[in-house]
Amino acid sequence: MGKSVNPDLAKARSQATFDPANLTNYLYGGPEKLRRKRYLPAFVFKELCTEMSLTDLCLIFLGLLTHVSDYLGLTLSIENMAAKEYKEEGFKSTDDMSREEAYEESMRRAVYTNKRVLQLNLQDQEEQYYFREIFVPGANPFALHYVMFKDAINTQGTEDQIQKWLPLAETYAVTGTYAQTELGHGTFLRGLETTAEYDVQREEFILNTPTITSSKFWPGALGKTANVAILNAKLITKGRNCGMQSFWVPLRHLETHQPLPGITVGDIGPKFGYHTSDNGFLQLNRVRIPRENMLMRYSKVLQDGTFVPPENDRLVYVPMTQFRFVVIGRSGWTLAKAVTVATRYSAVRRQSEITPGGGEVQILDFQTQQHKLFTQIASAYAMIIAAKAAKDLYDSAFSKMEKGNLEDLPMLHALTSSMKAFNTWEMATGVEQCRMACGGHGYLLASGIPQMYTDMVSACTYEGENTVMCLQAARFLNKCQEAANKGERLPQLTRFLQTSRLNISSSLDQDVDLNDIIAAYEFRAATVISEANARLNAGLAMGKSQSEAWNYASQLLVKAALAFSHWFTVRALIENMRGAGFDNSTETLLLQLAKLYALDGMLRYSGDFRKVG
Ligand SMILES: CC(C)(COP(=O)(O)OP(=O)(O)OC[C@H]1O[C@@H](n2cnc3c(N)ncnc32)[C@H](O)[C@@H]1OP(=O)(O)O)[C@@H](O)C(=O)NCCC(=O)NCCSC(=O)CCCCCCCCCCCCCCC(=O)O
Numbered sequence: 001m002g003k004s005v006n007p008d009l010a011k012a013r014s015q016a017t018f019d020p021a022n023l024t025n026y027l028y029g030g031p032e033k034l035r036r037k038r039y040l041p042a043f044v045f046k047e048l049c050t051e052m053s054l055t056d057l058c059l060i061f062l063g064l065l066t067h068v069s070d071y072l073g074l075t076l077s078i079e080n081m082a083a084k085e086y087k088e089e090g091f092k093s094t095d096d097m098s099r100e101e102a103y104e105e106s107m108r109r110a111v112y113t114n115k116r117v118l119q120l121n122l123q124d125q126e127e128q129y130y131f132r133e134i135f136v137p138g139a140n141p142f143a144l145h146y147v148m149f150k151d152a153i154n155t156q157g158t159e160d161q162i163q164k165w166l167p168l169a170e171t172y173a174v175t176g177t178y179a180q181t182e183l184g185h186g187t188f189l190r191g192l193e194t195t196a197e198y199d200v201q202r203e204e205f206i207l208n209t210p211t212i213t214s215s216k217f218w219p220g221a222l223g224k225t226a227n228v229a230i231l232n233a234k235l236i237t238k239g240r241n242c243g244m245q246s247f248w249v250p251l252r253h254l255e256t257h258q259p260l261p262g263i264t265v266g267d268i269g270p271k272f273g274y275h276t277s278d279n280g281f282l283q284l285n286r287v288r289i290p291r292e293n294m295l296m297r298y299s300k301v302l303q304d305g306t307f308v309p310p311e312n313d314r315l316v317y318v319p320m321t322q323f324r325f326v327v328i329g330r331s332g333w334t335l336a337k338a339v340t341v342a343t344r345y346s347a348v349r350r351q352s353e354i355t356p357g358g359g360e361v362q363i364l365d366f367q368t369q370q371h372k373l374f375t376q377i378a379s380a381y382a383m384i385i386a387a388k389a390a391k392d393l394y395d396s397a398f399s400k401m402e403k404g405n406l407e408d409l410p411m412l413h414a415l416t417s418s419m420k421a422f423n424t425w426e427m428a429t430g431v432e433q434c435r436m437a438c439g440g441h442g443y444l445l446a447s448g449i450p451q452m453y454t455d456m457v458s459a460c461t462y463e464g465e466n467t468v469m470c471l472q473a474a475r476f477l478n479k480c481q482e483a484a485n486k487g488e489r490l491p492q493l494t495r496f497l498q499t500s501r502l503n504i505s506s507s508l509d510q511d512v513d514l515n516d517i518i519a520a521y522e523f524r525a526a527t528v529i530s531e532a533n534a535r536l537n538a539g540l541a542m543g544k545s546q547s548e549a550w551n552y553a554s555q556l557l558v559k560a561a562l563a564f565s566h567w568f569t570v571r572a573l574i575e576n577m578r579g580a581g582f583d584n585s586t587e588t589l590l591l592q593l594a595k596l597y598a599l600d601g602m603l604r605y606s607g608d609f610r611k612v613g
């Protein structure tokens, strides 16, 4: 049954100087995780897209045997109900569909995968993602449900609320969204207008969107899919505005799916991409919910209306910080997919001659094509590995936070904010470069690259618009610079502000030393951060207020956050490549790739590097 592989592609692969399996295992966390990553989507396609042959059944059964513990409950009848329902209508490509039809097809597939995930008892979030990512490509209508809705319950709910609500979400008894952004405000959260006024008589909150600009606008799944929202609103109790809090708000009837009284909800219309996500709007006309519906892990409203503030008012932001980590990781993998398509295409596409009369060559033989693609292969590895490094930092800090130690929260916010901006901007540029590297065929939806771009480029906007996120990170970096100026102790991650020196031993005619590369990026980041701080202080010296001086320095402050992320990425890439335990040939290749990434970055930002010598 093996498919014939294009001879040019087979030849290119045969020339590899390393065993790709070493890399793939590393990227996916080891051979067992890789096996599962390949097995799960194959299971879907075998169940849905081909008639079952006896051989297939045996293969699946043999495959299952290695996981009999996982699938004991699996009904071996391949004609499972969920599959049967889907197969009756058959597999349809969404490329030629209207937005409505594409949403419905995506919903059909998502419902099938949701049901099968439950039947197969796939508990692991990553395995759930593997199970559905190929079958429900791009914007899954349940994306908010899978991530921010459940994360908000887990991180903002009390234990009782988690016990009550999470099973409803896990079993799809409810489908949720995360409703924060309004027509009038997305970035400036303190400007949100939706109110939640506490009625002490009835121990209820009255939710209201008093103006057109307070309408919730953009939340995914709000248009049609969701019947409950974790909704952020300004809490007002005893006449006092207590800031943004989160609430569990029923939107639609669980049986009829019709909007509940006081709820006006619908789809916001066509978008640049993300067509199969029903981003919607929501207006609340004095909708009442019980006091128990406020997520009260950190802040509370007592029966008599007394507001008990959180230990730290930024804890309400944790779901956004958590989801930024998802976006940071997804950006690297999106670029990895795009550059895989483009590189394979470049191995099989023959166009033009290098030597006149020598015959048309694989376009991968052109140095310009190699530069376009190899730099993006390096960038994809860099982003994926830096995302893992950032996540490790987050996990250790989050475990401290769960014990009440919040000292790392500012560093985490700065790291997630700057890395989310850096990775999504780099991904957007890289995916577009891959599309163009495929010529006309890259412009076909069938190439897969256009949708990768139009779906994922929205990540430069959602979860915190990138410029704003850089400025958030710059707040932390500037504070560290001020502390460094006074000789105070700095958080581990920014100690380089005090120690970085430019003592590069490499000279241009030598093979550059990797430690010098890290030192160069560190010194560049320290210099740009220091320059931004100097411009801010120059603004203050000119008599500007703190906020005017901040605005005056903001372009440099954005650069400072990006230089910090670039350093974090280069350091993570080199240190992880050196320490990953690869065989010599693989490690040599990966360190070459790391050098390519770093030196390409120096060329692209040569102004910074020339300036710092
Ligand atoms: C931070 C703000 C910009 C400004 O905050 P403020 O207005 O409060 O003012 P300050 O700047 O003064 O900040 C005050 C203070 O707080 C600190 N702070 C701020 N934020 C945080 C935080 N998050 N954590 C910790 N600390 C924080 C800040 O540093 C200040 O402290 P200092 O004074 O000490 O400096 C704020 O307004 C803001 O955050 N704006 C951005 C709003 C935002 O992010 N909105 C997001 C809305 S939700 C959204 O967009 C969801 C999108 C989802 C799209 C779908 C994607 C799914 C598909 C892709 C992924 C696939 C996954 C599939 C999974 C699967 O299938 O399983």
Ligand SMILES: Cc1cc2nc3c(=O)[nH]c(=O)nc-3n(C[C@H](O)[C@H](O)[C@H](O)COP(=O)(O)OP(=O)(O)OC[C@H]3O[C@@H](n4cnc5c(N)ncnc54)[C@H](O)[C@@H]3O)c2cc1C
Residues within 6 Å of the ligand: 144, 178, 179, 180, 181, 184, 185, 186, 187, 188, 217, 218, 219, 220, 274, 279, 458, 461, 462, 463, 464, 465, 466, 467, 468, 471
């Ligand atoms: C595909 C998609 C899905 C989304 N899903 C959800 C969801 O599920 N739930 C949800 O709540 N929201 C969602 N959003 C909304 C998203 O979070 C907001 O769009 C985002 O936070 C940006 O806010 P905004 O749209 O108001 O842009 P604005 O903040 O108005 O940004 C416009 C411009 O103003 C600039 N700007 C704003 N503030 C500053 C500042 N302080 N300093 C310098 N420049 C500034 C920005 O840099 C930008 O260039 C989604 C958005 C998209 C595109």
